[in-house]
Amino acid sequence: MSIFEYNGSAVVAMVGKNCFAIASDRRLGVQLQTIATDFKRISKIHDHLFIGLSGLATDVQTLYQRLVFRHKLYQLREERDMKPETFASLVSAILYEKRFGPYLCQPVIAGLGDDNKPFICTMDSIGAKELAKDFVVSGTASESLYGACEAMFKPDMEAEELFETISQALLSSVDRDCLSGWGGHVYVVTPNEIKERILKGRMD
Amino acid sequence: MKLDTSGFETTMPMIGFGSNNDMLDGFCSVPSFDLPRTTDFDGFQKEAVQMVKPAKGTTTLAFIFKEGVMVAADSRASMGGYISSQSVKKIIEINPYMLGTMAGGAADCQFWHRNLGIKCRLHELANKRRISVSGASKLLANMLYSYRGMGLSVGTMIAGWDETGPGLYYVDNEGGRLKGDRFSVGSGSPYAYGVLDSGYKFDMSVEEALELARRSIYHATFRDGASGGVASVYHVGPNGWKKLSGDDVGELHYHYYPVAPATAEHVMEEAAE
Numbered sequence: 220m221s222i223f224e225y226n227g228s229a230v231v232a233m234v235g236k237n238c239f240a241i242a243s244d245r246r247l248g249v250q251l252q253t254i255a256t257d258f259k260r261i262s263k264i265h266d267h268l269f270i271g272l273s274g275l276a277t278d279v280q281t282l283y284q285r286l287v288f289r290h291k292l293y294q295l296r297e298e299r300d301m302k303p304e305t306f307a308s309l310v311s312a313i314l315y316e317k318r319f320g321p322y323l324c325q326p327v328i329a330g331l332g333d334d335n336k337p338f339i340c341t342m343d344s345i346g347a348k349e350l351a352k353d354f355v356v357s358g359t360a361s362e363s364l365y366g367a368c369e370a371m372f373k374p375d376m377e378a379e380e381l382f383e384t385i386s387q388a389l390l391s392s393v394d395r396d397c398l399s400g401w402g403g404h405v406y407v408v409t410p411n412e413i414k415e416r417i418l419k420g421r422m423d
Numbered sequence: 424m425k426l427d428t429s430g431f432e433t434t435m436p437m438i439g440f441g442s443n444n445d446m447l448d449g450f451c452s453v454p455s456f457d458l459p460r461t462t463d464f465d466g467f468q469k470e471a472v473q474m475v476k477p478a479k480g481t482t483t484l485a486f487i488f489k490e491g492v493m494v495a496a497d498s499r500a501s502m503g504g505y506i507s508s509q510s511v512k513k514i515i516e517i518n519p520y521m522l523g524t525m526a527g528g529a530a531d532c533q534f535w536h537r538n539l540g541i542k543c544r545l546h547e548l549a550n551k552r553r554i555s556v557s558g559a560s561k562l563l564a565n566m567l568y569s570y571r572g573m574g575l576s577v578g579t580m581i582a583g584w585d586e587t588g589p590g591l592y593y594v595d596n597e598g599g600r601l602k603g604d605r606f607s608v609g610s611g612s613p614y615a616y617g618v619l620d621s622g623y624k625f626d627m628s629v630e631e632a633l634e635l636a637r638r639s640i641y642h643a644t645f646r647d648g649a650s651g652g653v654a655s656v657y658h659v660g661p662n663g664w665k666k667l668s669g670d671d672v673g674e675l676h677y678h679y680y681p682v683a684p685a686t687a688e689h690v691m692e693e694a695a696e
């Protein structure tokens with residue numbers, strides 16, 4: 220098993236009508252052994268910007284701390300929140316700084332930009348940005364996630380329907396992966412509110 | 424390579440050594456092996472074994488108690504990180520009074536258990552009485568020993584009831600054979616042992632033993648990534664085996680640890696890390 224599969228993870232983000240949803244599994248494992256079932260992979264940068272990180276858990280936590288630091292510095296200097304596109308470029312630059320000793324994680328960035336237009340993107344571990352209009356996936360279950368999202372996604376879904384779709388895609392994909400699952404964590408973000416939900420999944 | 428092919432024939436096995444040895448007529452002797460023509464023999468052997476050998480990603484357990492033998496297993500088949508099936512039958516019915524468990528290569532376990540069933544039946548016909556669990560496990564262990572180092576992957580328990588009472592043996596692809604009261608085999612076995620050993624009493628009733636076996640498999644599926652699916656439990660009594668339960672482990676979790684429904688809250692808080 221590769222180092223990216225050491226802890227196990229699954230992260231997915233989807234675009235809806237003036238809203239987005241980002242979801243992850245909750246397992247932290249050491250190869251096949253499960254250590255925790257409440258590991259936080261998705262973190263808020265500000266009210267309209269979330270980042271989900273898959274891959275090696277220690278790098279997930281460290282990278283998140285560095286990004287929060289950089290964003291707080293930006294807020295102090297510019298007296299406003301960062302736009303999602305700008306934040307994606309920041310993450311890409313930070314990852315490429317470590318080109319020859321990289322952070323072993325793949326971020327998924329989701330946010331609402333100007334005019335509340337949803338923005339999602341993913342990156343590999345050295346910062347190659349991949350923008351998408353519909354959904355992005357990352358983690359050990361990514362191949363299953365691609366299949367599930369491709370089948371279930373429709374454009375311009377409202378918040379409730381988007382929640383259902385992303386939850387079903389996540390749960391059905393992690394049920395085919397030994398290294399991720401044990402519950403799910405979903406954030407659905409519209410211009411006015413953030414809804415955080417925990418999913419009841421198979422705990423095996 | 425000259426293998427012991429008595430597993431594939433119903434007539435007397437071939438003799439491996441020189442056929443002019445009269446003393447060995449009628450006995451099953453250890454076959455002689457030709458060596459492969461290669462410069463790096465050890466490396467070649469290692470590669471061959473690694474290529475064929477799947478990891479024993481599973482949890483199976485069996486224990487003897489007052490009322491017989493309890494046998495339980497999960498039902499997940501995994502290929503590396505991918506779950507290839509959640510509904511594999513890992514408890515193999517050798518004959519109406521003997522069960523075998525499957526851990527390791529599915530094809531290996533299925534074939535050799537069926538082969539063992541054939542040999543047991545032949546024994547019954549030749550000797551007019553059922554074969555003992557000890558005898559059956561010995562037949563299997565000897566067969567696996569002759570294929571040692573060739574990449575078979577079998578970690579099985581033979582459980583049954585014969586004239587001496589309940590019997591339980593552990594047999595593996597190295598040719599090892601152990602008699603015992605409690606065994607668990609597979610990647611989830613440490614977790615199953617923890618629950619099984621702490622809850623085991625010889626004087627349990629069938630219901631208590633069923634619950635202990637089911638709980639042990641459940642805990643192993645929770646902690647081990649390569650185990651999951653359905654927890655099946657069989658009981659072997661004086662009249663043969665009977666399947667007692669097959670519970671989906673996903674539902675068992677919420678049965679043992681029910682969740683109070685949580686309401687969705689608006690979350691507008693500082694990122695507190």
